Amino acid sequence: MPEMLSLSNDPILFIAVMLAKILAVFVVLLLIVAYATYAERKIIGHMQTRLGPTMTGPLGLLQPIADGLKLFFKEDIIPAQASKVAFILAPMMILVPAFITVAVVPFGGDVVIGGYTVPLQIADLDVGILFILAMEGLGVYGIVLAGWASNNKYSLLGGIRSAAQVISYELAAGLSIVAVFMLAETLSLRGIVEAQSGSMFNWFVFSQPLAFCVFFITSVAEINRVPFDLPEAETELVSGFCTEYSSMKYALFFMAEYANMVVVAAVISTLFLGGPAGPFPGVINLLLKIFFFMFVLIWMRATFPRVRYDQLMFMGWKVFLPLALLNIVITGAVIVL
Amino acid sequence: MDILQQLFFYVVAFVAVTSGFLVITCRNPINSGITLVMTFFCLAIFYVTLHAPFMAAIQIMVYAGAIMVLIIFVIMLLNLGSSVVIRYRHAVTGAVVASGLMLFQVLIILKQGSVNPVPGSVSAEMVESVGHTELIGKALFTDFMLPFEIASILLLVAIVGAIILAKREV
Incomplete structure (x- = not known):
């Protein structure tokens, strides 16, 4: 394997390759986000024996573009009593962490460009998993600030609920993947993918089924998807934290929700399903896994009713947290033996 | 590359100091909370440039969570009007005097001593x-x-x- 491309041995090529990787990942992410909205409407439509969007373009395929255009030309309303800075900042604070997280997800093995080895990953951090957890923790600021800044009781309730929910479930999510990096003996996502290489049965989903289940469910709760969508529970809180938002700011919240879905799907695929490993070229494997988890998330939305707030707290603190701790103990015992 | 690194340091340091200043000048405690997060985020960036990414990640995780709780406290419990601020004005004056003295002390110490790195066991x-x-x-x-x-x-x-x-x- 030739030398790793870095800023010191060929700065111009390094910067060019970096920009190309960032651009590629960003464009793919935005495309998935746009078409996830279409897929969600179409899939849920068929699950409820409706057709979903059909009018815009063939099979309604231009629907996301039409939606985007519509939201772009809507009037941008800021409530009179709103705290202006926080109100404008909130949608960005929720979208940016979601997008940055994708930087640490590896989407393929190494390739050789111009005589140097280039890893197919934007940034291989030593502490990849902790970075993901930190960014998830930052994401909640957007929701809480949106709820508080709108000066609306429904928004505030949504924001507070979201804070409680994310703080409770962050713990269980973090503890459940401790077992994964006990097995992989590294915090870097690249190292974790390497630890799962070889046969399909090296994937951590087989050695860590409990951690996989706990992490999947807590992640769904952290990104506020059904059945944990209490922050925007439309039957009781109008639209929760984004009630007062309109135009592109609302579109940012919308994009952030789907971007978070993509991120969670990508992280779970990387941690438990071997990331880019599989029968096809690396990127396609990862995309297939992401699409599978996105489908499951949409499927769950069509299937489950929303949990009650006390059920949510009960599950977070009294079910998932002990399960995650138990899993760590068992994994530790097995490693030592 | 050194110049680039220095430039980066100065940009981040500027943001850190500015947001640190805003923490105490913002009239609204929530905005103070947001700027406090920004300050800690900049500190995390410094940890990364010092090759301590673990510290950086922990810094963001712990403080982001802690400040979140702080903000919740502000939202739930405190509805500070201007009357409270006026009532505690003498405390603010005291804090200004104390931190001014401290700054003076730090400056004197910095002027007297020479700063040399002490090599530890970890290289x-x-x-x-x-x-x-x-x-x-x-x-x-x-x-x-x-x-x-x-x-x-x-x-x-x-x-x-x-x-x-x-x-x-x-």
């Missing part, structure tokens, strides 16, 4: 080869075992205290 090469996270883990569970455990007992006491306080009303 840059060691961090590069063994790994930053591994080194911290080893140090925490061998050399600093006792302080580490004492800190955990402190946290346990805090948790028990919180439960007692929360249960009293019921």
Whole structure:
């Protein structure tokens, strides 16, 4: 394997390759986000024996573009009593962490460009998993600030609920993947993918089924998807934290929700399903896994009713947290033996 | 490359100092909270440039969570009007005097002493080869075992205290 491309041995090529990787990942992410909205409407439509969007373009395929255009030309309303800075900042604070997280997800093995080895990953951090957890923790600021800044009781309730929910479930999510990096003996996502290489049965989903289940469910709760969508529970809180938002700011919240879905799907695929490993070229494997988890998330939305707030707290603190701790103990015992 | 790094340092340092200044000048406690997050974020960036990514990640995780709780407190409990601010004006004056004195002291010490790096047992090469996270883990569970455990007992006491306080009303 030739030398790793870095800023010191060929700065111009390094910067060019970096920009190309960032651009590629960003464009793919935005495309998935746009078409996830279409897929969600179409899939849920068929699950409820409706057709979903059909009018815009063939099979309604231009629907996301039409939606985007519509939201772009809507009037941008800021409530009179709103705290202006926080109100404008909130949608960005929720979208940016979601997008940055994708930087640490590896989407393929190494390739050789111009005589140097280039890893197919934007940034291989030593502490990849902790970075993901930190960014998830930052994401909640957007929701809480949106709820508080709108000066609306429904928004505030949504924001507070979201804070409680994310703080409770962050713990269980973090503890459940401790077992994964006990097995992989590294915090870097690249190292974790390497630890799962070889046969399909090296994937951590087989050695860590409990951690996989706990992490999947807590992640769904952290990104506020059904059945944990209490922050925007439309039957009781109008639209929760984004009630007062309109135009592109609302579109940012919308994009952030789907971007978070993509991120969670990508992280779970990387941690438990071997990331880019599989029968096809690396990127396609990862995309297939992401699409599978996105489908499951949409499927769950069509299937489950929303949990009650006390059920949510009960599950977070009294079910998932002990399960995650138990899993760590068992994994530790097995490693030592 | 050195110039680029320095420029980067100055940009981040500028943001850190500005947001730190805004923490105390913002009229709204929530905005102070947001700027406090920004300050800690900049500190995390400094940790990364000092090759301590683990510290950076922990910095963001711990402080982001802690400040979140702070903001919730502000939203739920405090509805500070201007009257409270006026009532505590003498405290603000005292704080200004105290921090002014402290700044003066720091400046004097900085002017007197010469700053030389003291080489410890951990070298840059060691961090590069063994790994930053591994080194911290080893140090925490061998050399600093006792302080580490004492800190955990402190946290346990805090948790028990919180439960007692929360249960009293019921």
